[in-house]
Amino acid sequence: MKRIIQRDFNGVDNLQIEVGNINKLTPLSVLVKNKYTPVLPYDWMTEYGLLKDIRPVKLPMVIGYAFGGIVEKVGLLRDKNLIGKKVIGAQPTGAAAEMINSQLPPLIFEVPDNVPLSAAVTLIGGADAALHAIDSVNVTSKDTVLVTGASGGVGTYLIQLLKLAGAQVIALASPGNLDFVKSVGADIVLNYQEELAAQLKATVAPTKIIDTVGSAALLQLITDIYDNLNIFSLSLSSFNPPKAQQTFKFSNGTIGIGGYKKLLKLLAAGEITAYIQHQYEFTDVKKAHLASKNGPAHGRILLKF
Ligand SMILES: NC(=O)c1ccc[n+]([C@@H]2O[C@H](COP(=O)([O-])OP(=O)(O)OC[C@H]3O[C@@H](n4cnc5c(N)ncnc54)[C@H](OP(=O)(O)O)[C@@H]3O)[C@@H](O)[C@H]2O)c1
Known part of the structure; x- marks a missing residue:
């Protein structure tokens, strides 16, 4: 073989x-x-x-x-x-x-x-990481979650699972991917390559960030804008948030057998794509x-x- x-x-x-x-x-x-x-x-x-x-x-x-x-x-x-x-x-x-x-x-x-x-x-190396992140930060329908890397193998599942959890989703993408991440289910889409700070200031403030890009510079730009923010990263192992009310956590944990069965059921039911x-x-x-x-x-x- x-x-x-x-x-x-x-x-x-x-x-x-x-x-x-x-x-x-x-x-x-x-x-x-x-x-x-x-x-x-x-x-x-x-x-x-x-x-x-x-x-x-x-x-x-x-x-x-x-x-x-x-x-x-x-x-x-x-x-x-x-x-x-x-x-x-x-x-x-x-x-x-x-x-x-x-x-x-x-x-x-x-x-x-x-x-x-x-x-x-x-699902493996994609939806599993997305579900782990969402469970780790206890997303509820009251949350507005900013997703970095929204067009990727993890990000496309993050958008869908966050919408199933009832959250509002702000997605960052490159210009050619804005329509794509909108079609996946994001409520608000922002172009990370152009005047991102101005775009963020002009839209609703997120309560949480789920980061799959792993760029400290990008997180710095975002955290400078808001006071309260919980940041969860799948890609950056450490980051010191600049403000007292901001938290940061990295994890590469797993979702267990039950998590995979849940994801397969969601795919079978057509609730995720x-x-x-x-x-x-x-x-x-x-x-x-x-x-x-x-x-x-x-x-x-x-x-x-
Ligand atoms: N901790 C864990 O357990 C775990 C598990 C799985 C994955 N991960 C990590 O999660 C990350 C994402 O994985 P993936 O499979 O989703 O990757 P992917 O499919 O390659 O997607 C990469 C994403 O990053 C975006 N991106 C690239 N450069 C960027 C920049 N400079 N600024 C902002 N966004 C940028 C891309 O957006 P555009 O295409 O629109 O440019 C795309 O959405 C990787 O670092 C991976 O190692 C961690």
């Missing part, structure tokens, strides 16, 4: 496609024929050595974190009914491979019949990672296997 390997920290250009063996199945194994692996900023940041402090890795390694595919075989201790079923899962040892030997029972979820695998796989920017053949991994790195975003990019 083919898989995508990172051998150094010199960036996307040095990724290689190699033939490897599937590890021996154990009683806990679920063998999945992979169809989709989402492209996450976490992938290309690791390839350029940008996450050495927070994500130490041993090279060479298989890249990718999540997979969506069809179960081919199961180990003795796993449910035989899974065979032939659509599943999504996380494979921390690398998911960008034609076959996945998943041996972590909590990290695999059956996908409802009416949900395409391509849509379901965007998966926005897929583009699907690349896995052999075009370099193009896919450069598109993610260079933007603009439009939901999640997928690699097809």
